Amino acid sequence: MNLVLLHAIRALSALTVVSASWSLRAALVPVPLPGDIFVGFRASSGPGSETSYLAKLGSDLTFRNAAPGTSFEVAGMGNIGADLSSAYGADWHQSSEVQWALFAVRLGVSSTVYGSRARAEPSAVAPAWASLTSTSRNGAAGAIASVLEEVGGYKGREATPNSPVGTWQANFGGAASYYFQVATPGTSDFSSLSQWTSIEANFANGAGRAVLDLFRIGSAVSHVGSFAIEASGHIRFTAVPVAASADSDGDGFTDAEEALAGTNANQGADFLRTVLRPTAEGLRVQTSVTAANRTYLIEYSETLAAGSWTSIGTHLSGSGSIPVDFLDSDPARRVRSKGFYRVRVSS
Numbered sequence: 001m002n003l004v005l006l007h008a009i010r011a012l013s014a015l016t017v018v019s020a021s022w023s024l025r026a027a028l029v030p031v032p033l034p035g036d037i038f039v040g041f042r043a044s045s046g047p048g049s050e051t052s053y054l055a056k057l058g059s060d061l062t063f064r065n066a067a068p069g070t071s072f073e074v075a076g077m078g079n080i081g082a083d084l085s086s087a088y089g090a091d092w093h094q095s096s097e098v099q100w101a102l103f104a105v106r107l108g109v110s111s112t113v114y115g116s117r118a119r120a121e122p123s124a125v126a127p128a129w130a131s132l133t134s135t136s137r138n139g140a141a142g143a144i145a146s147v148l149e150e151v152g153g154y155k156g157r158e159a160t161p162n163s164p165v166g167t168w169q170a171n172f173g174g175a176a177s178y179y180f181q182v183a184t185p186g187t188s189d190f191s192s193l194s195q196w197t198s199i200e201a202n203f204a205n206g207a208g209r210a211v212l213d214l215f216r217i218g219s220a221v222s223h224v225g226s227f228a229i230e231a232s233g234h235i236r237f238t239a240v241p242v243a244a245s246a247d248s249d250g251d252g253f254t255d256a257e258e259a260l261a262g263t264n265a266n267q268g269a270d271f272l273r274t275v276l277r278p279t280a281e282g283l284r285v286q287t288s289v290t291a292a293n294r295t296y297l298i299e300y301s302e303t304l305a306a307g308s309w310t311s312i313g314t315h316l317s318g319s320g321s322i323p324v325d326f327l328d329s330d331p332a333r334r335v336r337s338k339g340f341y342r343v344r345v346s347s
Helices: 002-023 060-064 080-088 134-149 178-183 255-261
Strands: 036-043 051-059 071-073 098-106 112-118 166-170 200-202 212-217 221-229 235-239 274-279 282-287 295-301 310-316 325-328 340-346
Touching: 036 060, 036 080, 036 178, 051 060, 051 080, 051 178, 060 212, 060 221, 080 166, 098 134, 098 212, 112 134, 112 200, 134 178, 255 340, 274 340, 282 340, 295 325, 310 325
Parallel strands: none
Antiparallel strands: 036 051, 036 098, 051 166, 071 235, 098 112, 098 200, 112 212, 212 221, 221 235, 274 282, 282 325, 295 310, 295 340
16 A cells, blocks of 8 residues: 555656646747848857847837837837847947847738848938839848748747747858848848848947838838837837928928828828808807817917917817817907918927
């Protein structure tokens, strides 16, 4: 009886050990999805030069659909700064040997590819990559897909302890190797068809000066925005701002003015209209729409001369559901032979 009991205890103990070993198994990085933006790091020499680091930033739509000029820290990255320090040294963000880049692909009959380009100065947007034929895009797309999908690439690799989306890749001479695709001497990045001389920036002058612009190359070339990285490893995205003079729908109001007014910059019939309606009580100043959380100042001038405008009323839009409807019942203005009104919007 005692011998049987001893065997039962040993069996239970062995089973417990097996169960514990499964619970400690490292998690895998997420499966790449069409359009996912990836960041890659490598060192041309020195510490970590045998290994590249790949991490997923998120869907291209997250960045393409960001409001113009907005800036935010890329979420869900974990502590990639700790990973970079462990591989490339604590001063990785000040090293001329360490480089980073961004890339993505949407495969199709006529694929779309994304490639970064380093800024010469942090405030100066990098020149856009040239447009590519469908054949050239498909060639570059296949090379990017190899790094993400093929055996030995990103897909199916173990995530690091510091980041759920980051993983290490030993450098090797195959299509699935990030290092092979961007660091092979005498070749363009992600195949000769891409014409990308280099999608990387290095940290010779510090992380603050290693800013990357990301370009989308499809049937046309567009600038998605810029990415910057801090010494901590945090990555920040800034969407392309609205150009001060841009008027996408040709209605005479710039895109920036329409954004302020809450109208659609891509519909020529949609812009802020001000209507004057004489009534028995006085002149009514009305607008077609209002945007949320705006201040609308109703101003008057008898001559239109510079400096002659006077504020005579204020409308706070709140949720934006109530248009301006201001009644000017001032007796002095009502008896004048002429006068001019305007509505000025501020955020």
